[in-house]
Amino acid sequence: MPPHARTSPPPGSGHPPGRPACVRYTPGSKRCQGLPSRNRYLTWEGSPRTECREAGRRLAAVPEGDVVWRTARRLHEALAGRVLTRCDVRVPRFATANLTGQTVTEAISRGKHLLIRTDAGVTVHTHLRMDGSWRVRPASERVPGNHRIRLILGNDTWQAIGYLLGIVEILPTTAEPATVGHLGPDLLGPDWDPAEAERRLRANPSRPIGEAVLDQRNLAGIGNVYKAEMLFLRGVNPWRPVGEVGDLPALVDLAKRLLEANKDRFGQVTTGSRRPGEETWVYGRAGRPCRRCGTPVRTADQGSDSESRVTFWCPHCQT
Numbered sequence: 012m013p014p015h016a017r018t019s020p021p022p023g024s025g026h027p028p029g030r031p032a033c034v035r036y037t038p039g040s041k042r043c044q045g046l047p048s049r050n051r052y053l054t055w056e057g058s059p060r061t062e063c064r065e066a067g068r069r070l071a072a073v074p075e076g077d078v079v080w081r082t083a084r085r086l087h088e089a090l091a092g093r094v095l096t097r098c099d100v101r102v103p104r105f106a107t108a109n110l111t112g113q114t115v116t117e118a119i120s121r122g123k124h125l126l127i128r129t130d131a132g133v134t135v136h137t138h139l140r141m142d143g144s145w146r147v148r149p150a151s152e153r154v155p156g157n158h159r160i161r162l163i164l165g166n167d168t169w170q171a172i173g174y175l176l177g178i179v180e181i182l183p184t185t186a187e188p189a190t191v192g193h194l195g196p197d198l199l200g201p202d203w204d205p206a207e208a209e210r211r212l213r214a215n216p217s218r219p220i221g222e223a224v225l226d227q228r229n230l231a232g233i234g235n236v237y238k239a240e241m242l243f244l245r246g247v248n249p250w251r252p253v254g255e256v257g258d259l260p261a262l263v264d265l266a267k268r269l270l271e272a273n274k275d276r277f278g279q280v281t282t283g284s285r286r287p288g289e290e291t292w293v294y295g296r297a298g299r300p301c302r303r304c305g306t307p308v309r310t311a312d313q314g315s316d317s318e319s320r321v322t323f324w325c326p327h328c329q330t
């Protein structure tokens with residue numbers, strides 16, 4: 012395990028200059044090591060624990076429902092009930108869009124999608140995909156030129172800056188169903204419906220469970236970390252067909268509990284330990300001994316999605 016270190020990473024490491032090192036940075040290494048989740052640097056205050064972009068890229072973890080839920084809450088706190096005084100859309104298709112003068116009514120998450128609605132019946136739909144993030148800064152703070160910025164929405168108090176967003180589109184709020192209507196029940200949404208999620212999963216009984224729970228049309232919010240962890244905790248091999256998973260309701264319930272337990276805090280913890288390197292059972296631990304039986308944790312790609320679908324499992328504990 013990399014030692015806990017706070018020295019400055021070397022030039023070229025990708026670390027913001029002048030910022031403290033990632034808590035998992037190893038002196039002498041060119042890169043920060045092995046953070047289990049990328050949301051540590053999805054931050055508003057730039058705390059040391061959240062600065063490691065290198066680790067996020069190495070593991071290519073996609074933000075999961077809990078991260079997006081927390082992002083929506085922060086955007087809601089900064090924007091809702093306030094009149095937009097700045098709207099800077101830096102994607103060609105919507106570059107001329109101007110929402111200034113409109114009041115943001117709410118910002119919500121739907122699975123891994125973010126919806127910012129205004130009183131003019133307009134929705135700003137964004138998705139973080141692999142590398143996106145939002146930062147909320149005081150309105151008075153100058154935003155430096157940055158080619159990674161895709162969108163800025165501001166009011167008299169705050170400005171929300173979206174970096175490397177995978178999706179940016181502006182649409183009538185009435186058209187939202189065409190964008191997010193395909194999603195299954197949202198694990199962190201007010202309409203969470205475990206029976207419906209289970210029904211959708213069972214609709215394709217021969218599909219490997221590791222693929223099925225990532226399919227946002229079945230249930231919305233699970234990404235690579237929770238997939239690997241929930242299957243380990245239930246002793247289910249990621250390649251077992253859905254129809255052969257013994258207690259599917261318990262698996263769905265566990266997914267819900269894992270996201271709920273993590274939605275209010277940075278980092279994704281499934282072991283109960285927040286110590287660096289101890290947060291997960293199998294995710295990010297390829298080749299290291301299983302915490303239960305000592306068998307080396309295995310890793311492989313699963314599924315054909317263009318996003319990274321690397322999975323981790325213990326071949327002894329998960330059958």
Ligand SMILES: [Zn+2]
Pocket residue numbers: 301302303304305306325326327328329
């Ligand atoms: Zn094991």
